[in-house]
Amino acid sequence: MTATPREGAGGQKKRGVARVTADLCTGCGICVKSCPTSCITIIESELNFNGIAHIESQRCTACNICAVDCPWLAIEMFNPDGSRRDPSEYAKQAKRLRGYQ
Numbered sequence: 001m002t003a004t005p006r007e008g009a010g011g012q013k014k015r016g017v018a019r020v021t022a023d024l025c026t027g028c029g030i031c032v033k034s035c036p037t038s039c040i041t042i043i044e045s046e047l048n049f050n051g052i053a054h055i056e057s058q059r060c061t062a063c064n065i066c067a068v069d070c071p072w073l074a075i076e077m078f079n080p081d082g083s084r085r086d087p088s089e090y091a092k093q094a095k096r097l098r099g100y101q
């Protein structure tokens with residue numbers, strides 16, 4: 001049986017998921033390096049020569065790190081109910097990760 005987007009591979013409830021806005025992604029690869037679960041890869045795209053980021057949603061733990069690190073704001077976070085997660089919810093996490101506090 002295939003897990004739904006709200007469930008992990010083992011059927012456990014997901015905390016949310018990250019999604020790439022392809023039009024904004026430059027294929028810089030920063031998110032690939034920062035993702036702790038290595039679930040982001042760069043795939044070929046007609047949008048630019050570098051390609052664009054692709055997130056394997058089943059392995060995404062919704063940790064927000066890629067969304068924090070993307071310099072082009074090309075990654076958005078979504079809650080388990082499908083609603084968009086307000087970046088202000090993880091603004092404190094962003095500051096901590098960047099060493100501001």
Ligand code: SF4
Nearest residue numbers: 025026028029031070
């Ligand atoms: S960090 Fe942002 S712009 Fe760079 S590859 Fe990832 S999603 Fe695309």
Ligand code: SF4
Nearest residue numbers: 035060061063064066
């Ligand atoms: S939210 Fe976390 S686990 Fe999911 S793709 Fe981004 S960095 Fe990886």
